[in-house]
Amino acid sequence: MATEGTTTIAQDGKSITISRVYDAPKALVFSMFKEPEHVAKWWGPSSWPVDVCDIDFRPGGVWHYNMVGPNGEKAWGKAVYQEIDEPNKIVFRDAFSDEAGNENNDLPTGISTVTFEEQDGKTTLTLHGEYKTVEEREKIVAMGMLEGMKETWGLLDDLLKTVQNK
Numbered sequence: 001m002a003t004e005g006t007t008t009i010a011q012d013g014k015s016i017t018i019s020r021v022y023d024a025p026k027a028l029v030f031s032m033f034k035e036p037e038h039v040a041k042w043w044g045p046s047s048w049p050v051d052v053c054d055i056d057f058r059p060g061g062v063w064h065y066n067m068v069g070p071n072g073e074k075a076w077g078k079a080v081y082q083e084i085d086e087p088n089k090i091v092f093r094d095a096f097s098d099e100a101g102n103e104n105n106d107l108p109t110g111i112s113t114v115t116f117e118e119q120d121g122k123t124t125l126t127l128h129g130e131y132k133t134v135e136e137r138e139k140i141v142a143m144g145m146l147e148g149m150k151e152t153w154g155l156l157d158d159l160l161k162t163v164q165n166k
Contacts, residue, residue: 007150014137016146019126020153024160026118029125030087032156033114039065042155045148048075059084063092064101078103079112090114094129108136125153 007020022029032038040053048067055063063079078097084090091114096107103109110129117124127149131137 007153009146009149011137011141014131014134016129016131016137016141017126018129018146018149018153019124020157022123022125022157022160023121024123024164025121026116026123027087028160028163029123029156030090030116032159033090034086038159039063042159043067043152044075045151046155048148057081057084062101064097066099074099076101082111087116089116108132108140110136110140125156 007018009019010017032042034055034057036053036055039055040050043050043053043065044067047070050065051068052064052066054065055061057063059081061081063077063081065077067075067077069075076097076099077094078101079092079094082091082093090112092112093109094112095109096104098104108131110131113128113130115124115126115128117126129137129140131140
């Protein structure tokens with residue numbers, strides 16, 4: 001798990017905003033979101049590695065993935081891309097699913113907007129997640145999403161450093 005860098009998290013009403021500054025150019029940080037081989041290395045906490053990561057990176061395309069827990073638990077997720085403005089913004093509807101990609105309506109679904117802003121060679125990555133209700137936001141937080149995202153974005157930082165040092 002990454003030990004350097006700071007991930008900031010704010011909650012307000014139905015939304016969660018997560019932000020981190022990476023010592024990498026915007027185009028490189030953006031590329032980490034569109035290539036399955038990269039996403040599988042940093043998405044999710046290290047104790048829940050990704051073993052399936054299929055990405056159709058286009059508006060209307062689907063990102064379908066599975067994370068495997070320490071005791072073999074499976075956590076399938078599905079995102080449907082709504083907007084892609086490379087290398088500035090990605091908007092997707094994020095849901096839990098089953099192996100076939102059928103969404104689990106018993107768990108929270110959100111709209112995530114990810115923005116990439118570069119200044120002096122560093123990129124501020126911000127994810128703004130909007131849920132249908134405050135209760136849905138609270139449910140996703142209770143499931144450990146905030147802690148998981150802190151580690152996830154730390155893993156992204158580690159991967160960016162590795163890629164840049166090649």
